[in-house]
Amino acid sequence: MSRSTRRRAVSALFSAACAASVIFALVPLALILFYLLQKGIGALEWGFLFHNPKPVGETGGGFANAIVGTLVLIGLASLFAVPIGVIAGLYVAEYRGSRFATLVRFAADALNGVPSIVVGIFAYSVAVMPVRRFSAIAGGFALGVMMIPIIARTTEELLRLVPESLRDGALALGATRSRAAWSVVLPAALPGILTGILVAVARIAGETAPLLFTAFGNRFFSTRLDQPIAALTVQIYTYAVSPYEDWHRQAWAGAFLLVVVVFVLSVAARLATRRLERMHG
């Protein structure tokens, strides 16, 4: 074989290997979606959505307590994480290049990389140990801690998409920096920031580890903030590792529901970001 045919063969082989790795990565995705559809849809019925769990050992019952619990936890987390995250992101975008802004961004990246189970320990020590009780508040706090860096970073990224000329225009008309940021730059990026929040919600909605010893889970319907509360993910976990066939079925249904919600939020966010990019980019 001549040198040039060998080089071309190596090149073709390499391209094929790269294409194969894409297929290889998409196989698990297809498999997971297949099983979710096969096992999840069948079990996803009226009773699953609107009933509370039956006593251990009895068949039937549903995830109503967990669905409501997850909504409560997300609400609690958003309540303090959204304002902090958005304003921190605004600060970093607005004063980018300053040493402190870089430090804040670095801290956000660091927080983003902290394993969620470690965030759970932190929330346990801050919100569970002092009152000696697992609670919805502790769970919401843990999820919020995870949400802040995600929102801060996406807000910063999306504010950067807003053209400099918009800000310059506002400044040239005599606006102060705060006026320009609040009334011109932030509104221009608002759709993007809202979807960034949705992405963060999608991420924390699927978190289990930080809830294990904060919200703890609850077999009963509860919306009390100072009591343990059920969560979709924790209940999927308990049901999946249980020995009951019927609980396994419900775990699949719960997983299906969770994935549908996460995908819808991700697709919506993706479309909105693309629109924003086309508008300003």
Place this chain on the structure above:
Amino acid sequence: MIQGPGFKNSVRRSRSDRRGPDALFRRATGAVATLVILLAAAIAFELLRLSRLSIEKFGLKFWTGKIWDPVSGEFGASPFLWGTLYSSILALLVAGPIAIGIAVFLSELAPGGWRRPLSFLTELLAAIPSIVYGLWGVFVLVPLIRKLETGMPESLRKLPIFSGPPVGVGMLAAAAILAIMVIPFSSAVAREVLRAVPASQREAAYALGATRFEAIRAVLFHGRTGVIGALLLGFGRALGETMAVTMVIGNNPKASLSLFAPQHTMAAVLANEFTEAADDLYLAALVEIGLVLFVVTLVVNALSRLLIWSLERGSRRIPPVAAPEAVSGAEAA
């Protein structure tokens, strides 16, 4: 020289930045931004505070001890350290080449119309919650691996890495699920890194008569720090992954080279035993595991960010293509 960073800075730092509404704005938003830093510091502080009892009592012996028996008060965390490192390294070995392949395909090879939908699909894979991977692992992957284990010829089963009873749950299942979870994440970052490699690198390679593979090799070489950073970022993810691993690894605190043996990881022992920690020492021992997990992931993440940043900053210094004036000047001559 009017353009350039100096000019921009002088506009940015106007006099009103020090007084008046702008100063207030800066201080108010800055105060909120400080919370992010405080939060990171508070996590470190709380972990240290809660684990002090164990650190003082056991010292370094904690990480060399092989026996974890909370009932008799014996706490050796080396099986967890081993399990975390072993599973994450195995996952990285499998996921690394595939993630690079995907990144290369999406940034260099795929036809224009394919890029967006394909990258979106891999991103969806990253969005699936880890509990769903765990559920799938328990009911689909573990039975599959059990079949593989029972079908393996006796001669191979004698090797230390395949020893032990064929139970399905164990190191292999954990490494496989970690690899699946890390691939989309690392490939997305590596793709961005390859995109940041200036087009001139490819053009120069092709101009010298390189084949596609040789040109891509040049691109990968140019972006090597960033690609390594992307893989490290995935590694950091794998180290801290909890739910999916704890559901398939078997949760047995016994270090072993065998891929089939049920083992344990740092994150998994926290998920399993934290609510059972009855006495202060047990709790402190668990928190110490969390503390080390925190420090290790922090270091791995910081290192990978630095690698990616250094590449991006380096690329910016190189002009994108030959300066247009020079080209038109040459034509005129």
